[in-house]
Amino acid sequence: MVRRRGIYEVHIIGKPLVCLFCQGKKFTHREVYVKVVNHEPGVQKKKLTLQSFTCANCGQELKFEERKQSGVSDIQYVQVSD
Amino acid sequence: MVDYFEAEESRLFIFDKPLICHFCSHDVFIPYETYQDVEKPGIQVIFVHYMAIYQQCGFVVEFGDASRFDAERNVYRWALNQKLIHERPVAEGSLPMLTEEDKQAQKKCIYAALQLLVYHKKVSENLLTMFQAGQLLDIAKVFDASYEWHYSHMATQECLVKLLVEIRNSNFVHKDQFD
Ligand SMILES: [Zn+2]
Ligand SMILES: [Zn+2]
Numbered sequence: 001m002v003r004r005r006g007i008y009e010v011h012i013i014g015k016p017l018v019c020l021f022c023q024g025k026k027f028t029h030r031e032v033y034v035k036v037v038n039h040e041p042g043v044q045k046k047k048l049t050l051q052s053f054t055c056a057n058c059g060q061e062l063k064f065e066e067r068k069q070s071g072v073s074d075i076q077y078v079q080v081s082d
Numbered sequence: 083m084v085d086y087f088e089a090e091e092s093r094l095f096i097f098d099k100p101l102i103c104h105f106c107s108h109d110v111f112i113p114y115e116t117y118q119d120v121e122k123p124g125i126q127v128i129f130v131h132y133m134a135i136y137q138q139c140g141f142v143v144e145f146g147d148a149s150r151f152d153a154e155r156n157v158y159r160w161a162l163n164q165k166l167i168h169e170r171p172v173a174e175g176s177l178p179m180l181t182e183e184d185k186q187a188q189k190k191c192i193y194a195a196l197q198l199l200v201y202h203k204k205v206s207e208n209l210l211t212m213f214q215a216g217q218l219l220d221i222a223k224v225f226d227a228s229y230e231w232h233y234s235h236m237a238t239q240e241c242l243v244k245l246l247v248e249i250r251n252s253n254f255v256h257k258d259q260f261d
Pocket of ligand 2: 103104105106107108136138139140141
């Protein structure tokens with residue numbers, strides 16, 4: 001899932017995602033890619049794929065790496081508005 | 083004390099303060115050195131940025147390297163420390179143990195060696211800035227472009243060796259000065 005439109009409440013490993021700055025619970029979502037510096041020669045460049053959540057109230061960004069357990073993501077989304 | 087974090091499961095410390103997940107309070111991370119919309123860190127680019135991913139919930143903590151030279155106490159203060167969860171096996175007896183005193187002494191020697199090389203215009207003054215930014219690997223690479231650390235805890239010693247070899251090869255005293 002590269003991008004979800006709308007605003008979501010999010011649970012990660014069963015815990016509600018809460019903004020660290022303003023305690024907001026509503027977020028927009030976007031998948032982002034981050035390049036990693038490589039100190040070992042001859043090893044392929046690595047890229048992190050992260051799920052980025054931006055607080056709909058204050059703009060603070062929180063990022064998570066998604067994990068799957070038997071095919072089920074540990075990140076659950078509930079859409080609360082468009 | 084490390085020059086950079088290895089991307090292995092570990093506990094991380096910044097100025098001896100353990101890094102704890104803001105989301106779930108656990109403390110085992112895999113750190114990645116990253117660059118975002120900047121040049122790749124290298125010579126004259128003083129920018130280090132880390133993303134550590136907590137291994138339980140996937141939360142990403144972002145931070146920089148706050149290591150710096152403390153001019154008042156004349157010591158270099160390393161900010162980053164890493165304790166690997168799974169220590170990698172190393173050949174027995176192959177690695178000398180360096181104490182913190184050893185490393186501080188080696189850093190003083192590195193600084194003196196750099197001043198000597200700068201004075202004789204063998205290297206650019208930028209290397210002194212790089213030293214103050216803790217970029218020992220980049221300094222070693224000035225003399226050996228493809229050089230990589232084998233063991234990061236040996237970084238100060240390996241960097242010093244590079245500089246001493248350079249001084250030996252530089253022949254500051256010219257033969258004709260004796261004539
Ligand atoms: Zn917020
Ligand atoms: Zn966590």
